[in-house]
Amino acid sequence: ILNVEQSPQSLHVQEGDSTNFTCSFPSSNFYALHWYRWETAKSPEALFVMTLNGDEKKKGRISATLNTKEGYSYLYIKGSQPEDSATYLCASSSGNTPLVFGKGTRLSVIA
Amino acid sequence: EPEVTQTPSHQVTQMGQEVILRCVPISNHLYFYWYRQILGQKVEFLVSFYNNEISEKSEIFDDQFSVERPDGSNFTLKIRSTKLEDSAMYFCASSVRQGPGELFFGEGSRLTVL
Numbered sequence: 001i002l003n004v005e006q007s008p009q010s011l012h013v014q015e016g017d018s019t020n021f022t023c024s025f026p027s028s029n030f031y032a033l034h035w036y037r038w039e040t041a042k043s044p045e046a047l048f049v050m051t052l053n054g055d056e057k058k059k060g061r062i063s064a065t066l067n068t069k070e071g072y073s074y075l076y077i078k079g080s081q082p083e084d085s086a087t088y089l090c091a092s093s094s095g096n097t098p099l100v101f102g103k104g105t106r107l108s109v110i111a
Numbered sequence: 112e113p114e115v116t117q118t119p120s121h122q123v124t125q126m127g128q129e130v131i132l133r134c135v136p137i138s139n140h141l142y143f144y145w146y147r148q149i150l151g152q153k154v155e156f157l158v159s160f161y162n163n164e165i166s167e168k169s170e171i172f173d174d175q176f177s178v179e180r181p182d183g184s185n186f187t188l189k190i191r192s193t194k195l196e197d198s199a200m201y202f203c204a205s206s207v208r209q210g211p212g213e214l215f216f217g218e219g220s221r222l223t224v225l
Contacts (some may be wrong), residue, residue, distance in 0.1 A: 004153075032211035043115065044154075044202070046213035089154065096210060098144070098167055101154035 002026055005091050006102035010093040013080050014110055020076045021105040023090030027071035031096055035064055035075055036089040039103070044089060047075075116218035117203050125203045125225055127192050132220045134203030142206045143181045143186045144214065145178065147171075147199040160186065163210070169224070193224045 005024045013019045025033065032051050036044040048057045053068040061078045077084055087106045090098040117133045121130055124130050136143050145157040158168040177189045186205075190197055200221050204214040 034213065035217075041218070043216040043218045046215070049211055049213050050213050092156075092181070098156040098159055098169075099214065100156065101146075103153050 002092060002094055002097070002100045004090060004102040005101050006088075006090050006105050008105060009103065009104040010108070012108045012110060013106050015082060016079060017080050017109075018076065018078045019080055019105075019107070020074050021088065023073045023075070023092075023102055025071050025073075025090075025092035025100075026094065027068055029094040030071070031093045032099075033066055033068075034089075034091040034099060035073070036091065038087045038089055039075045039085075046087075075105075077107070080107075082109045082111050085109045113215075115203055115205055115215050115217035117201075117220050119220055120218065120222045121223070123223045123225065124193055126195055130190045130193055130197075130202050130222060132188045132190075132203075132222070134188070134201045134217055135184050136186055136203065136205030137215055138184070140207055140215070141206035142166075142209050143178075143180070144204040144206075145188045146202045146216075148197075148202070149199045157188070158200075166209075190222075193222075195224050198222055213224060 034048040038044040048064045050066040055066045063076045066073045087104040090106045091101040093099050117151045143160040148154045154167050158172045159166045175191045201220045202219045203217045212214050
């Protein structure tokens with residue numbers, strides 16, 4: 001069974017700080033890696049879908065990298081703002097199987 | 112912007128009762144999914160649906176669960192006889208195609224079984 005782990009479980013940062021968190025997944029038979037941003041009482045929203053080893057994607061102040069050989073992805077937030085406060089979910093699939101999610105990293109940005 | 116909508120947002124039911132959760136996926140999407148998250152645990156895959164039939168289901172999706180697309184827009188999840196452990200947030204999602212593309216999620220339906 002594919003297992004996706006995220007760390008840390010939660011994180012508190014000051015406004016303006018940059019931060020990053022990790023998603024690890026099985027590297028064998030890798031197919032795709034997703035990052036979602038989930039604000040309370042809203043729907044999870046896709047940030048990135050990554051498939052290629054070494055891929056780097058960026059959306060505003062948020063970026064992600066992917067290492068499929070060692071089975072990890074990093075999500076970076078530069079200059080955190082209070083509106084970045086959310087749970088960041090990572091999900092992976094292997095061989096076109098359904099997405100398997102990690103537990104998420106809950107980020108709180110303190111003004 | 113098109114979005115996935117789910118109803119109800121919250122349902123409280125007695126153990127043993129039937130529950131139907133409803134979803135309206137994005138109109139041009141072809142693949143539909145149900146996921147759930149029990150409080151404090153991971154988001155778990157339940158079932159995927161394409162071309163009016165189940166394409167994949169997890170071990171969680173036993174005989175108590177069923178899905179249906181009764182018309183061109185709704186996608187429903189039925190739990191025939193709810194158990195306490197069915198209490199969770201149930202998410203509907205849709206995608207244009209299978210494969211690595213992103214999923215579009217609804218806001219979820221919180222089910223509380225008493």
